[in-house]
Amino acid sequence: MSDQPRRSRPAGKPYRRPQKDPVRLLAFEALRAVDERDAYANLVLPPLLRKAREGGTFDTRDAALATELVYGTLRRQGTYDAIIAACVDRPLREVDPPVLDVLALGAHQLLGTRIPTHAAVSASVDLARVVLGDGRAKFVNAVLRKISRQDLDAWVAEVAPPYDEDPEDHLAVVHSHPRWVVSALWDSLGGGREGIEDLLAADNERPEVTLVARPGRATPDELLREEAAVPGRWSPYAVRLTEGG
Incomplete structure (x- = not known):
């Protein structure tokens, strides 16, 4: 029986088990x-x-x-x-x-x-x-x-078709919406690049969580102690979480 390992590995590259994350x-x-x-x-x-x-x-x-x-x-x-x-x-x-x-x-x-x-x-x-x-x-x-060689903006500039050549496909790639959705929204707005881009960008915004301070159960000040918590827009009892949730 040989004392040599059955499989040699390059020097400096030890085997690392994959981590189960x-x-x-x-x-x-x-x-x-x-x-x-x-x-x-x-x-x-x-x-x-x-x-x-x-x-x-x-x-x-x-x-x-x-x-x-x-x-x-x-x-x-x-x-x-x-x-x-x-x-x-x-x-x-x-x-x-x-x-x-x-x-x-x-x-x-x-x-x-x-x-x-x-x-x-x-x-x-x-x-x-x-x-x-x-x-x-x-x-x-x-x-x-x-x-990993480029950031998102650089990649989008590279892979999105030019707007002048195919505006719907350009917007579909830039804003990550199916082309048919871009077309339907554009028709609903009656045209105009600025309006459709604003709508598609807003549709991709991460939704915020809204908490309600029920009287007798909690106060807005208590909820505002949460990380990334800010007062709600429309009610004195509302608190928005801008991250997490």
């Missing part, structure tokens, strides 16, 4: 449900978060990150698909949907959050190893490294 695993599970079952994210995500909290694997920050990953990825899916398409050597329809979900999650972390680049790529590749296997994890790694 419960936050990203949950986000991936939610995206797969949306894709496979045409499920609504707002119906799929809450029970997944509740189960994770009850199991003791999630705290408030974990839940907030998982929520941002799911909703943020879906909100900008059209834009991310166009960017991913520019970084792969085949049509997107030939890429397995679970691989696309991991790539979209990674793209959102790189282009739509403040997660550092190395952490976004590393966490996404670890997720790919866990849910897709080593072979496809290498593909995910290569694509995300290409995506």
Whole structure:
């Protein structure tokens, strides 16, 4: 029996087991449900978060990150698909949907959050190893490294068709809306670039959570102690959470 290792590894590159990140695993599970079952994210995500909290694997920050990953990825899916398409050597329809979900999650972390680049790529590749296997994890790694070379604005400028040549497709990519939605909204507004762009941009805004201080149960001042809490616009009993929720 030989004393030599059965498999040699390059010097300086020790094997590292992929980390099972419960936050990203949950986000991936939610995206797969949306894709496979045409499920609504707002119906799929809450029970997944509740189960994770009850199991003791999630705290408030974990839940907030998982929520941002799911909703943020879906909100900008059209834009991310166009960017991913520019970084792969085949049509997107030939890429397995679970691989696309991991790539979209990674793209959102790189282009739509403040997660550092190395952490976004590393966490996404670890997720790919866990849910897709080593072979496809290498593909995910290569694509995300290409995506990480530019910020979102630079990518959009590169992948969106020029407005003068195809205004509806340009707006669809820039604002991540299906072309038919852009066309329908534009018809409803009666034309005009400024109006449609304002509407599409507003439609992509992250919704805020509004809390109500019920008399006898809580006061607005107590609710305003929450992080990122500001007074409501229309009622003295309302408090808005500008982040999290």
